Amino acid sequence: MISKKTSEKNLQLFTFPKDGKSSKNILDKGLLITFEGGEGSGKSTQCKRLVNKLVSEGVNSILVHEPGNTPMGEQVRKWIKSKSIKNPIAETYLFCAARAELCKAVIEPALDKGITVIVDRFIHSTIAYQGYGKGVPLDVIDQLNTITIKDLSPDLTILLDIDPDLSTQRINKNINIELSSLNNNKKKSKRENFEGNKYENMSMSFHHKVRNGYLEMANEQRSSWSIVGAHQSESRVADSIWKRVKRLIDTHKSN
Numbered sequence: 001m002i003s004k005k006t007s008e009k010n011l012q013l014f015t016f017p018k019d020g021k022s023s024k025n026i027l028d029k030g031l032l033i034t035f036e037g038g039e040g041s042g043k044s045t046q047c048k049r050l051v052n053k054l055v056s057e058g059v060n061s062i063l064v065h066e067p068g069n070t071p072m073g074e075q076v077r078k079w080i081k082s083k084s085i086k087n088p089i090a091e092t093y094l095f096c097a098a099r100a101e102l103c104k105a106v107i108e109p110a111l112d113k114g115i116t117v118i119v120d121r122f123i124h125s126t127i128a129y130q131g132y133g134k135g136v137p138l139d140v141i142d143q144l145n146t147i148t149i150k151d152l153s154p155d156l157t158i159l160l161d162i163d164p165d166l167s168t169q170r171i172n173k174n175i176n177i178e179l180s181s182l183n184n185n186k187k188k189s190k191r192e193n194f195e196g197n198k199y200e201n202m203s204m205s206f207h208h209k210v211r212n213g214y215l216e217m218a219n220e221q222r223s224s225w226s227i228v229g230a231h232q233s234e235s236r237v238a239d240s241i242w243k244r245v246k247r248l249i250d251t252h253k254s255n
């Protein structure tokens with residue numbers, strides 16, 4: 001059992017936006033908002049924008065990403081980004097283990113304190129990547145997800161949807177920009193570093209399966225999902241996200 005002191009210490013593993021808490025939290029109960037999407041969909045940028053916007057609007061919020069934000073989660077992240085895992089079910093266990101730890105150490109204590117939690121990837125990543133993408137039976141993942149998160153359930157899931165052909169172009173463009181600003185020696189290690197990111201190097205058919213999986217889930221649960229076209233400009237995407245999140249906040253505002 002994790003003591004209150006430990007969970008408070010873990011909360012400091014990640015950063016509140018620079019200006020810290022807003023002076024008044026307009027929500028009594030924290031909301032759980034998850035972001036999902038394929039590689040190069042701009043999730044991380046939009047997560048940061050949203051958490052800053054929330055704080056400026058008086059909603060105490062934190063941002064976490066999966067896998068990560070606990071000592072164990074960071075190890076899982078390093079592992080899955082650099083090593084090859086032969087069995088997709090082994091990979092599924094790893095993601096679930098990191099998630100279980102994150103829920104217990106960070107997400108639950110934050111929500112209990114009335115802090116809204118933005119999560120960059122959650123249960124639906126496992127369904128999309130390991131399930132639709134790699135063929136782990138969806139009912140097995142559903143069971144594992146249920147055991148992992150217990151009664152936690154996202155209030156809203158934002159899907160940043162983008163055609164993998166377009167996102168691959170984006171990723172390659174970013175790699176080339178970064179590479180051209182480095183000298184030769186560093187170039188090699190930077191390239192190796194990107195090549196170590198094995199998910200971005202999976203086949204296009206894998207990325208299409210992941211995208212279709214996400215769209216299927218979103219279309220089945222329209223009321224708790226929002227699909228945003230990630231091909232649009234960063235600020236347009238941010239505006240669409242904010243409109244949807246604002247509606248959610250308005251229905252939960254304390255009087």
Ligand code: TMP
Nearest residue numbers: 066067095121122125126129130199200
């Ligand atoms: P990212 O944070 O840069 O998106 O990297 C995490 C990678 O791990 C990404 O390629 C998606 C993958 N992933 C899964 O395959 N299953 C999962 O359950 C999660 C959380 C991530």
